[in-house]
Amino acid sequence: MRLVAENLSRSFGRRAFGPVSFSVETGRVLGVAGENGSGKTTLLKTLAGLIRPSGGRARIFFEGEDAGDGCEPRDVPWHIGWVAPDLALYGELTAEENLTFFERVRGLVPTPGRARALLESVGLPPDSHSKKPLSSLSTGQRQRVKLAFATLHEPDLLFLDEPGANLDEAGRSIVQRVVAEQRLRGIAVIASNDPRDLALADERVTLS
Amino acid sequence: MSAPRKAAGVLPAAIAVFRRELLAEWRTRVAVNSLFLFAFAVLVLVAYAVGPTRLSPEDRPTVNAVLLWIVLFFSAMTGLSRTFVHEEDAGTAAALRLSAPPSGVLLGKLLANMALLGAVTAFIVPLFVVLMGFEIRDPPLFVLLLLLGTFGLASASTFTAALVSKASAKGALFAVLAIPLLLPPLVGAVLATRVAATEADFSAGIDFARLLVAYDGVVTTAAFMLFDAVWRE
Numbered sequence: 341m342r343l344v345a346e347n348l349s350r351s352f353g354r355r356a357f358g359p360v361s362f363s364v365e366t367g368r369v370l371g372v373a374g375e376n377g378s379g380k381t382t383l384l385k386t387l388a389g390l391i392r393p394s395g396g397r398a399r400i401f402f403e404g405e406d407a408g409d410g411c412e413p414r415d416v417p418w419h420i421g422w423v424a425p426d427l428a429l430y431g432e433l434t435a436e437e438n439l440t441f442f443e444r445v446r447g448l449v450p451t452p453g454r455a456r457a458l459l460e461s462v463g464l465p466p467d468s469h470s471k472k473p474l475s476s477l478s479t480g481q482r483q484r485v486k487l488a489f490a491t492l493h494e495p496d497l498l499f500l501d502e503p504g505a506n507l508d509e510a511g512r513s514i515v516q517r518v519v520a521e522q523r524l525r526g527i528a529v530i531a532s533n534d535p536r537d538l539a540l541a542d543e544r545v546t547l548s
Numbered sequence: 549m550s551a552p553r554k555a556a557g558v559l560p561a562a563i564a565v566f567r568r569e570l571l572a573e574w575r576t577r578v579a580v581n582s583l584f585l586f587a588f589a590v591l592v593l594v595a596y597a598v599g600p601t602r603l604s605p606e607d608r609p610t611v612n613a614v615l616l617w618i619v620l621f622f623s624a625m626t627g628l629s630r631t632f633v634h635e636e637d638a639g640t641a642a643a644l645r646l647s648a649p650p651s652g653v654l655l656g657k658l659l660a661n662m663a664l665l666g667a668v669t670a671f672i673v674p675l676f677v678v679l680m681g682f683e684i685r686d687p688p689l690f691v692l693l694l695l696l697g698t699f700g701l702a703s704a705s706t707f708t709a710a711l712v713s714k715a716s717a718k719g720a721l722f723a724v725l726a727i728p729l730l731l732p733p734l735v736g737a738v739l740a741t742r743v744a745a746t747e748a749d750f751s752a753g754i755d756f757a758r759l760l761v762a763y764d765g766v767v768t769t770a771a772f773m774l775f776d777a778v779w780r781e
Contacts, residue, residue, distance in 0.1 A: 388646070390642055390645065390646070392781070414780060417645070417646045417647070418556065420646055422642065422643070422646050424642070426639050426642075427639060427642050427643055428638050428639030428640050428643070429640060429643060430568065430572060430638075430640055431638065432571075432572045432575045432576050433568070433571070433572065437571075441564055441567075441568050442643070442647050444560060444561070444563075444564035445556060445560075445561040445564045445565060445644070445647045445648035445652065446556050446647050446648070447556025447557055447560060447561070473575070489643065
């Protein structure tokens with residue numbers, strides 16, 4: 341699999357980012373760096389298909405398919421995982437109910453205990469969350485739930501916007517593990533200002 | 549685990565969205581409270597101000613039909629816009645966009661809004677009939693009209709809520725878009741309710757029922773055809 345951006349840009353009246361071009365292969369991690377307001381989050385949203393580019397294009401080329409024109413990320417959302425500061429899950433549901441809900445809407449066959457196991461893998465044992473609505477968890481705990489949400493369906497493409505935000509050292513090691521697992525599965529793209537997040541990347545795009 | 553390498557089915561996604569909406573509503577009771585409180589307050593106000601005795605027998609069917617549908621219409625306007633607006637305001641829309649097929653989202657939310665409005669209708673109509681002394685000569689026609697009318701209200705309100713969810717002045721825009729969209733079936737529903745109150749002949753109101761079926765069909769079909777663009781843009 342390959343993620344390709346060709347002269348990709350986005351503007352909201354004024355330029356948000358770009359044009360940028362790059363290509364990332366399976367097993368690689370791309371870091372997106374840049375100052376505040378340089379368009380890192382907008383670039384990730386555009387790559388994930390959450391917003392349309394103003395210019396250029398982003399394409400995903402899958403193995404074994406006709407490499408001709410690839411496909412647009414917005415047409416294959418089931419291949420995409422997403423974590424971002426402005427992403428929220430349902431505050432009135434528990435963490436486990438959230439993951440079970442997203443399992444169902446994603447068309448995954450619900451397996452008893454899978455959501456709970458995934459939450460444990462991001463450092464949330466059942467006694468820390470099982471009876472509490474998500475809104476009552478701490479910001480760092482919610483960030484861990486978001487990591488579990490993003491990897492629930494084992495995506496080919498994982499977009500991590502400020503993944504280490506609000507996490508303690510243990511949480512950061514979970515981010516490292518998530519990125520390492522993603523290398524085996526596909527591509528990860530990390531947007532951050534934090535050198536510790538960007539150190540996980542193999543190659544880097546810097547927005548200005 | 550084997551991850552799906554295709555889009556999730558519309559129906560399983562719709563059922564999941566429907567269940568989540570009802571569960572969230574059960575826990576927060578935001579829409580239920582606004583729907584029921586509004587409907588009940590207006591009903592009590594109307595019953596005190598107008599009541600069954602202050603209307604002449606010949607005016608009673610028309611005025612009661614109008615008042616009943618005003619209560620249901622404004623209840624829908626009050627509570628049903630929240631379904632998509634809250635997704636955008638709370639920041640959950642992106643997770644849903646990346647996870648569920650658009651038609652499944654719309655169907656699930658439409659079913660949840662129908663359930664809410666259906667519950668309000670089931671609560672308010674018997675009270676209205678008793679408090680206002682609203683005599684119905686053709687109960688089967690009346691029930692059919694309520695079903696078709698509330699379906700139309702829920703369908704149009706749900707789609708309009710999706711349209712305005714990303715706008716800045718959501719409340720005003722919702723009313724501006726919903727009122728012209730909902731007026732035609734409301735006029736039909738009011739006229740048909742008057743027929744159900746005055747005629748014991750089911751066939752007398754069947755044309756209105758057909759009109760409502762046509763409206764519901766057109767609005768719901770248009771909503772499903774357009775929703776993909778509305779939801780993903």
